[in-house]
Amino acid sequence: MSFRLLTKAWRQQIQPLNRTEFSSYILHRSFSRVSERPSFGIAFDIDGVILLGNTPVGGSPTALRKLYNYDGTLKFPYVFLSNGGGIPEAKRASELSELLGLNVSASQVLQGHSPFRQLVNRFEDKLIVAAGKGEPALVMSEYGFKNVISIDAYASRFENIDPLAPYKKWTTKLATTQNPKFDESGPQIDVFSERVQAAFIVSDPVDWSRDVQVLCDILKTGGLPGRNVGTQPHLYFANDDLEYQTKFPSERLGMGAFRIALESIFNRTHHHSLEYTCFGKPHPSVFKNAEIVLQKHVPRVDEDSYDINHKNAQPFQTLYMIGDNPAVDIRGARQTGHPWFSILTRTGVFKGKENHDKFPADLVVDTVEEAVDYILAKECA
Structure with missing residues (x-):
């Protein structure tokens, strides 16, 4: 199915709900499955998707808050997968936490280096x-x-x-x-x-x-x-x-x-x-490492259904890469293959260029908030 058809089907699915009702719907559906282990994970590029400079873009704070429980604990596993860097992961996590108003751990930050x-x-x-x-x-x-x-x-x-x-x-x-x-x-x-x-x-x-x-x-x-x-x-x-x-x-x-x-x-x-x-994206090794890290951030459900050491962790059914660069984010996810699903946002490098024809995404959206809404509607339905 093409990304246009996917987008059309998704919009038809959520059309009866306004933004507030849709957020409530997502929370209700996901909490009704609280006893189940999430079958998906998300990797976010930073520059052009989450931030432009030091300014949040595309409703990123709101989008990311949907991945947390009311008490601030992580409900759905996600990491930041960036080719940027220059500072330790712990310092980058602290900066992201302050800019986005969230609790981001150092282990959730994967930088180019x-x-x-x-x-x-x-x-x-x-x-x-x-x-x-x-x-x-x-x-x-x-x-x-x-x-x-x-x-x-x-x-x-x-x-x-x-x-x-x-x-x-x-x-x-x-x-x-x-x-x-x-x-x-x-x-x-x-x-x-x-x-x-x-x-x-x-x-x-x-x-x-x-x-x-x-x-x-x-x-x-x-x-x-x-x-x-x-x-x-x-x-x-x-x-x-x-x-x-x-x-x-x-x-x-x-x-x-x-x-x-x-x-x-x-x-x-x-x-x-x-x-x-x-090193860095689009090399498949980067995405395979991200999958390992995402496994470590799957919320622990109970002793029987999830091994605390992750030795018996079930593989993800879908891993979403949300990026703005077709030649880097999308290409890497597509080359790595299953279970990666690529989502391209229009807030960064990609603005309708021809390079998308060379590295087509599974889905194209305007913002990261729209991408997260699509994922939660699909996974929590």
């Missing part, structure tokens, strides 16, 4: 550089990396590494000044003798010219800028988004654009092509 945790055992004690806006070194440190330095601090150790530095009017705050609990200066790192083993692009870089220059220095010399050519250290990107939505009317260039710039310059100035690994 969250999969970097999987690489701790490989680089735990090795020198790594973390790049991007926010607090990239703090993020990596909290994941368990013990020898991490931000690209801001790393570049500051090398005199004249950035030839444009004298012309830059801004000053970059280091993680040490942003968060006094994180001391990036200790233990002391001798950047002139200790090779960088890996560079992690944690979030969107701020100073593209400097970061491209410094990363090329690191990657071409085997981790010791200013030295001879060496084996390229590992390079990881938290996502490969070309564009994303902010408060500005048109899309802004994202980490994928920075990756293209870095790769193009590296390949023109080095005899080997750049090697790298990208």
Whole structure:
């Protein structure tokens, strides 16, 4: 069934009810099934779906409150599945809680760099550089990396590494000044003798010219800028988004654009092509991990019907991905396949572009509130 037919059928289903009556209907139907384990879960993109900048969009606070009980406990499992980041998940959860007026836990926040945790055992004690806006070194440190330095601090150790530095009017705050609990200066790192083993692009870089220059220095010399050519250290990107939505009317260039710039310059100035690994949506592994996390947020019904350790948890019948980017959110859900169902909102990147023809959603709606209403009407009927 096409998304237009689905939308038509859904509207016919709720047409006799106004907004207030429909909300009461949803609460009544879902509470009548309180003894049953929810058979669905929801993953929300953030930028362009829940927020534009720091402003809620599309009735997102109202929509999300429908997923909670009257006492504030979670009734239906959901997570935020974002390619964004730059700050620890706990801090992002706190910000979302304040902006949306809800109780969001850190475990409900899956960011583009969250999969970097999987690489701790490989680089735990090795020198790594973390790049991007926010607090990239703090993020990596909290994941368990013990020898991490931000690209801001790393570049500051090398005199004249950035030839444009004298012309830059801004000053970059280091993680040490942003968060006094994180001391990036200790233990002391001798950047002139200790090779960088890996560079992690944690979030969107701020100073593209400097970061491209410094990363090329690191990657071409085997981790010791200013030295001879060496084996390229590992390079990881938290996502490969070309564009994303902010408060500005048109899309802004994202980490994928920075990756293209870095790769193009590296390949023109080095005899080997750049090697790298990208995480984030639309990779199916991100959606499969989200399913595991959603299982942990299924409300516990009773001892007999639901195992507290989730070892015997029943699989979800449907998982909904609500996003605004056809090439990222919708493509990822469709490629992952069952039980994912994709819902595209018109509040972000997608505004009727041709890329929807390439990555068609199962359903297209105007706002996230409309998407949640559709889900609850379908699941709680």
